[in-house]
Amino acid sequence: MKPQHSSPDSATEIHSQLQLAFDHFNGALFQSALPRCVITIQSNHVSPACLVPNGFLTRHGDSVDMIVMSPWFFQAGNDEFVLAALVHEMCHLWQRKFGAPGRGRYHNAE
Numbered sequence: 126m127k128p129q130h131s132s133p134d135s136a137t138e139i140h141s142q143l144q145l146a147f148d149h150f151n152g153a154l155f156q157s158a159l160p161r162c163v164i165t166i167q168s169n170h171v172s173p174a175c176l177v178p179n180g181f182l183t184r185h186g187d188s189v190d191m192i193v194m195s196p197w198f199f200q201a202g203n204d205e206f207v208l209a210a211l212v213h214e215m216c217h218l219w220q221r222k223f224g225a226p227g228r229g230r231y232h233n234a235e
Contacts, residue, residue, distance in 0.1 A: 136166065139166065139199065143194070143211065146208055146211055147159075147162075147192075147211065150212050150215055151215070154212065154215070155215065155219055158219070158222075158223065159215060159222070160190070160222065161189070162189060162191055163180070163189055163190070164194070165191060165192070166195070166196050166199075167193050167194075167195070168195060168196050168197075172195070173195050173197075173198040173210055174192065174194045174195065174198065174210040174211065174213065174214050175192075175193050175214065176190065176192055176193075176214045176217040176218055176221070177190065177192075178221055180193070190221070192214045192215070192218070194207075194210065194211070198210065220235060
């Protein structure tokens with residue numbers, strides 16, 4: 126039996142590329158001020174992407190913010206669309222840590 130090679134669109138590679146994009150934009154747009162967060166792909170969210178504050182609990186009991194992206198998002202949009210959504214959620218993360226977030230999940234003027 127031949128070993129199977131993962132395609133360039135494998136979940137592992139997508140996660141890796143999203144983390145690289147997060148790190149790049151964190152440095153380029155946010156002066157590396159954003160804390161690390163978990164980036165995940167889940168199909169149970171109705172929006173293309175969202176920030177889930179304290180959405181991931183580590184095995185040490187620490188909570189970590191999470192950016193959730195919908196898998197259909199990768200099929201429906203081009204790379205710029207996906208990256209723009211990632212940066213949009215990073216703006217929510219910045220606002221949560223350093224700004225004045227809107228009430229609930231709503232956007233505000235900031």
